[in-house]
Amino acid sequence: MSGREGRRLVPAYMATGGRAQPSRNTLDRLTLLSAASSRLPDRLPPAERQLAVLVRGGALSLAEAAAYLKLPVSVVRVLVADLVDTGFLNARAPIPLAEQHDQKFLERVLDGLRAIR
């Protein structure tokens, strides 16, 4: 926020009216956001509107959205929760990293299959 643009002019609490408690606690930094409808509602608070416009271009993680909006993640989480509540946004848990399959488990499955035969 600093650097060329200098000191921030608008504090973060203006985005949510001072709320930092999201209405759902399933959102984290990696939650993927995507637009749920192509139509933007007419009356949205400016920050929610900006977020809604931002994700119209494609899926975006919550942390990325926060960076674009130059807002703290905690605040963006509230915005996302509100937009999800009103149905303009889809939030999806992040795709977990591919894991090495459990070899013993696979062997037991194989054993079971052979036992059937």
Add this chain to the structure above:
Amino acid sequence: MPELPDAIPEFAAAGMALIALCVVLLLIGSRRKNAALRTDRDNARAAHQALLSERDTALHERDAARTEAHHINSGRTALLEETQHLISERMPALLTHLAHQHVSVPGLKNQPFAGTEVESLHASALEQLKKAVASERERVDEAAQSVMRGATTVVQAQSYQLQSKIESMQHRYDTPDLAQDLLELDLLNEQNLRRIQATGVLCGASPGLTRVDSHLGDVVVGAQSRVRGYHRVQVTSQLDAPVAVVARAVEPVAITVSELLANAVHHSHGTLAVDVSLHQAESGAVIVVDDAGVGMHADELEFAARMLAGRDELRLSELGDPPRSGFATIGRLVRQYGFTVSVDKPAPYGGVRAVVLIPGHLLTLLNETERPMSAMAPQAPAVTHEPHPYASEAAVPQAHTPPAGTPEPTAFPDRLPAADLWEREPDSNPEPPVSAPEPSAADGTAPHRTAPHRPRAGVVPPARAGVVLRARAGVLPPSGAGRVAGHLRPVTGHPGGSDRRRPPARLDTGVGARRAARRGAPARDTPVPGAPPHDVAGGRARLGRPADRRRRGPAAQTQASAAGRTAAG
């Protein structure tokens, strides 16, 4: 003895004669004596008369002297009385009057002194007293202001440090409970800052912070954030251009708006909204603050008008207790920075309507791509969602490119870049670009890299000039001020009809150029092919109202020519 008898008559006669003579002589003598006596008597009478008249004169003089003595006595008494009146009535009344203007100073007690030297002497004594009190009061007040300045400067600097700390913590920690506390701390700190900063300004300090050019919407929302009841403030923007406040005026305008908002919020009921709207006007930009509170009575209005006029030297002791510092603070800023604030307009909701008029020389236009508004800035009403009339030609598919590729959210699809707002200044114009004193901004070279056909500053004909905005070369939008043109109402009469002209192609294509082509830019002015597109350092660009933008300058024409080429291809 015969002779004896004979002699007897003779003797007798002689004796008689002698007697007669004696008698005559006696008579004569007596007459003379009589005459002398008479003369003496007359003299005595005359002397008597003289004495009488002298006595009369003396008596008269005595009476006159008595009268005069009486007059002098009564005059002396009156003078003593009058002086007593001066000391015990008029002087204290004057001292009270100097503190409270509504207390009147009584005049002479003895009207006979009116017009005399006594009156003028007493008046000059009062005048001297007034001067002495005023100069002493000024000295004390300035000392107090100086102390306050020193104190607020330190506290303000520390509050900014605290603000930075809180902000960095907000970005570092996202636990909801902690974040909630940080937001609350932030708000508290902002309120402190507002108080401290306003107090410092009131005491003659500078706003204490220099910002960069900032969008007007951000300035107003930033001001809103400093007020305790900011939830009740609703900001709407009627701006159809990315109007921004120049760096030096950002904090003054923010302080002004926050004081007006604090006033509005404080003087209206907790359930009532305070409406703020941003407008463009002929001579600048206007911020209107409406509250639905109880309004101000005549005395308050008079005080506010006097403070907002910014003419009088400000005294802390005039602000009352508790001090009414808001309008006085604004008055200081008004005097220093040259915008105007008025509260005497009729208020639509029965409360107070405050109007801030920011003149053109304190405004500029910002490139929204490089310097986007904050997410909290109010959206202009013209941001529509239906397909824009120029959207098909506008070539903004990058709106939906993955945001990860670009460093900032440039891709809002409803923001069309447009260059036609920025018109090349005609060579014949009496106001050459070099006459503008504004230096190029530090980041002025950025548009060169991003856009080969940076729009150029131009001048709307003075008679039709709308909002005159000083646009520095450095911050001229590379492709125009997106939302400006994006929200223009299509000009009737030339939707790309038969009057479309195709001058020789000269410049690169651009959205604005295409739009210009659609509008059928008139080719009445000679294009300036030699003029480099970036030679507007220090030039002045003016933003006209929609009607003004119909007149196209050579720049638009050259772009139009490019557009013609594009259309042909």
